[in-house]
Amino acid sequence: MNLQVELASRKGSLILANPVMTASGTFSFGLEEGHAFNVQELGAIVTKTVTLRPRSGSPQPRTAETPAGMLNAIGLQNPGVDAVVRKMAPRWSRWRTPVIVSILGATVEEYGELAARLEGVEGVAAVEVNISSPNARRGGMEFGQEPDTAAAVTQAVVRNITLPVIVKLTPNVTDIADVARAVVESGADALCVINTLQAMAIDARSRRPAIASGFAGLSGPAIKPVALRMVYQVAAAVDAPIIGCGGIATGLDAVEFLLAGATAVQVGTATFANPRAPLDVLDGLRRFLDEEGVADIGELIGAAHERRPAESPATS
């Protein structure tokens, strides 16, 4: 059974032994002791988003439970890119599993600077450009909501790094396909679809927002159908590998995203509800392929489309 997938080939290549990754912000930096599974069995790890300078994040409360999901406004707490390069990357360099560093800048220039600092760092396999966090006062989602700003950020990153570049898109847009096209034309190797949906919860008793910063990002099984639709839509619009993300908790969820056109998947909030979730997704995927007699995972990618994206006529 072949589970290997390729997310980038043009510059530095990014080949994963299997398509299951952790989602940014849901697995810290992968270095905690005592995980419920062996991290080396996953296709890749995506780190918590890293900024140029350290950030202490948002005040409490940062999380709230919602129907079949949760809200978060962590506020990008992280030790800053230099600490990541100095203290964490050397440990990742001894891993079999590739580590993808998520980055976010307050300005286009900061994204470029972050890329430059990660260029050539041993232990970093690729970058995931976060233009989709709804929890950044500056940067993040504000760049991902318009095709031209999304393109500007992508170009700034691509110019400064030879590593593969993944761009993570926001669902909080009018037309995600427009943003996806702009990002791919600007040199992104792959897309991650989607980040959290901007949302809110209000505590009736205290008559105040349930999250200190007011708005927050919605994740978990509640957003899976939205994410699936957007992966399908982006797969029809661009010819670049897509990483599906949003509410994936089982092997069957992963299969659905592959059928919608994703080449790989990220498991996020599910890991809070089940500490073995990423590995359970991988095991479930293997079981599905076995039961269905699928020899190569490539057979599934985009198979739900009436025509495979690659076969679509350029104009219609």
Added chain:
Amino acid sequence: MKATFARVTENERLYGETHITWFAAPEAVRGAGPGQFVMLRCVEPAAEREPLPATELPVDPLLPRAMSIHRMRQGADGPEWSILYDIVGRGTAWLASRRPGDAVYCWGPLGHGYSLRRASQQLLLVAGGIGVAPLVWLADQAIESEKSVTLVLGGRTAEQIFPATLLPPEVEIVVTTEDGSLGRRGLATEAFVEHLEWCDQAFACGPNAMFEAMAKEQRRSRIRRPVQALLEEGMGCGTGICYGCAIQTRRGMRLVCKDGPRFDLREVF
């Protein structure tokens, strides 16, 4: 840390509106000490399937609940551990309705618990409301190792006070209630300051307002004693991967689940 389906062996309302649930799943608390906690999913598994797949658990409510380990005992079929809680929402209401034989998906032990210095002979334990939960196991262990224990039990009313009859008889108990319905009228904080000079080390668990008052009173008293506070904060994961429970401390940002939940009182308040 080990994830498992824990079998409920006993579940009852212990006093007032406070419930206790016992589990036979030693693997979830292996090597644990007082102050450490377990995460529990509050959803019904498909009981007819063995082994029960965690991926097929219902997704609502989604997040696990963090619960201090309350006590250990020897059950009919081996060691058992318990949680002690008030019903405050969907998760705790679900837990309180479990019956013997039911399975609850959980994982632990998690976090850093209380750290007892070998030289400490006289221990002051301060419980605010349901904060008594982790302190009972600490008291059990301290009495077993022949320490002197004073336990301050604070609550709004008598209904919230852990029954003295369920504690080792050697424990010196001081009860304070805000309405004076049991013990002294007043706050646990006042009893804390009065006993501070006596103790070698103090251990507390309760709401943040109690910790704030304790820190303030200790500063005013100028009595230097190490005080450990067991904090509670809204958690997503309980394992240090989501950063939901971060707090500001004098040493920078810390995660309650992974760096705590035990902190030096003065480090935070």
